[in-house]
Amino acid sequence: xxxxxxxxxxxxxxxxxxxxxxxxxxxxxxxxxxxxxxxxxxxxxxxxxxxxxxxxxxxxxxxxxxxxxxxxxxxxxxxxxxxxxxxxxxxxxxxxxxxxxxxxxxxxxxxxxxxxxxxxxxxxxxxxxxxxxxxxxxxxxxxxxxxxxxxxxxxxxxxxxxxxxxxxxxxxxxxxxxxxxxxxxxxxxxxxxxxxxxxxxxxxxxxxxxxxxxxxxxxxxxxxxxxxxxxxxxxxxxxxxxx
Numbered sequence: 507x508x509x510x511x512x513x514x515x516x517x518x519x520x521x522x523x524x525x526x527x528x529x530x531x532x533x534x535x536x537x538x539x540x541x542x543x544x545x546x547x548x549x550x551x552x553x554x555x556x557x558x559x560x561x562x563x564x565x566x567x568x569x570x571x572x573x574x575x576x577x578x579x580x581x582x583x584x585x586x587x588x589x590x591x592x593x594x595x596x597x598x599x600x601x602x603x604x605x606x607x608x609x610x611x612x613x614x615x616x617x618x619x620x621x622x623x624x625x626x627x628x629x630x631x632x633x634x635x636x637x638x639x640x641x642x643x644x645x646x647x648x649x650x651x652x653x654x655x656x657x658x659x660x661x662x663x664x665x666x667x668x669x670x671x672x673x674x675x676x677x678x679x680x681x682x683x684x685x686x687x688x689x690x691x692x693x694x695x696x697x698x699x700x701x702x703x704x705x706x707x708x709x710x711x712x713x714x715x716x717x718x719x720x721x722x723x724x725x726x727x728x729x730x731x732x733x734x735x736x737x738x739x740x741x742x743x744x745x746x747x748x749x
Contacts, residue, residue, distance in 0.1 A: 518565040518566065518567055519567065519571065520575070521574075521575045521576075521577075521578070523565075523567070523575060524567075524571075524572050524574075524575025524576045525575065525576060525578065525579060527557070527558060527561060527562075528554075528558065528576055528579055530557070531554040531555075531556075531557040531558050532550060532554040534553070534554070534557065535548075535550035535551070535552075535553035535554035536550050538550075538553050539553065544712065546676055546677045546678075546679075546680055546709070547677060549673065549676050549677065549705070549709070551669070551672065551673060551676070551705050551708075552673050552677075555669075558572075569662060570662075573662075580647075580648070583646070583647060583648050583704070584648050586704075587646060587648070587704065587722075587725070587726070590707065590718075590719075590722030590725070590726070591722070593711075593715050593718050593719040593722060594719045594722050594723050596715065596719065597715065597716050597719035597720070600692060600716060600719075600720075601719075601720070601723060604692065608696070608723070608724075608727070611696065611700065611724075612700065612724065612727040612728060612731055613731065615700040615701070615724075615728065616644070616700070616727075616728045616731045616732050616735075619643070619644035619700070619701060619728070620641050620642070620643075620644070620732065620736065623640040623641060623643050623644075623667070624637055624640060624641050624743065624747070627640050628747045634658060634744065635658060635659055635660055635663075636659070636660075636663065637659075637744075637747065638654065638657030638658045638659030638740070638744075639654055639657070639659030639660045639663035639664045639667060640659070640663075640664075640667050641653075641654070641657050641659070641736060641740070642654055642657070642664060642668070642732055642736060643664070643667040643668055643670075643671045644668075644671055644700070644701055644702070644703060644728060644732075645668070645703055645725075645728055645729040645732045645733070646668070646703040646704045646725055646729055647665055647668050647669075647703075647704070649729040649732070649733050650664050650665065650667075650668045651664060651665060652733070653732060653733050653736055653737065656736070656737035656740060657736065657737070657740050657744075658744075668703065669705075671701070671702060671703070672702045672703055672704065672705025672706055673705060674702070675698060675701045675702025675705065675706045675709075676698070676702055676705050676706055676708075676709040679694070679697070679698055679702070679706065679709060691713055691714050691716040691717040691720070692716060692717070692720045693720075694710060694713050694717045694720075695707075695710040695713065695716065695717030695718060695719065695720030695721040695724070696720040696721065696723070696724045697724075698710040698717070698721045698724075699720065699721030699722060699723065699724030699725040699728070700724040700725075700727075700728050703725050703728070703729075704725060706721060706725075707721040707722055707725050709721075
């Protein structure tokens, strides 16, 4: 009996454990989401995190070890993001018709998203590392973890901020769209992708392929603009904030 327990304890510290826990949690979350008739509060990303948060401390696995265990899944985020090019290609005619508004909205939206996070954190007296961690909160995780290295922030905090931003965006998008009477799939999708990155994009596909395509476009453009601009302007921003 003790040998079996030792084997189970050893399994918890292998990549297989992290991958199986993540996949099982996400499959459970999909089931819950379906049973709730796709209520945003039961979004799979939010529900799937609960078993992971509960199980990891019980088996003695910290966040750094879990991140190493699931490195393969994190790597697949890149190809998954690239795969969004297919629905975008199918909606290319719709994108071309509003190309100028897309460019303008991307530049303004990316700037405002970063500025609000940085400004609030600075106003509340957050340390320089925390302020730098929150700057790339509205871009997808693979890009954010690279960008945050140039702002002097923490990778784990940046990843958490990205996740929270996506969850909040997915939860509040529906009520906001109804309040503002937004019915155009292009606007819904682009807003979700711009503000709530990959999680928002997944939510956008529930509105339709056109919304998902525009969300994927916004996700890519916002990530590109932020990755190119933020490392360049951050020294001036940090100096202005007195960081």
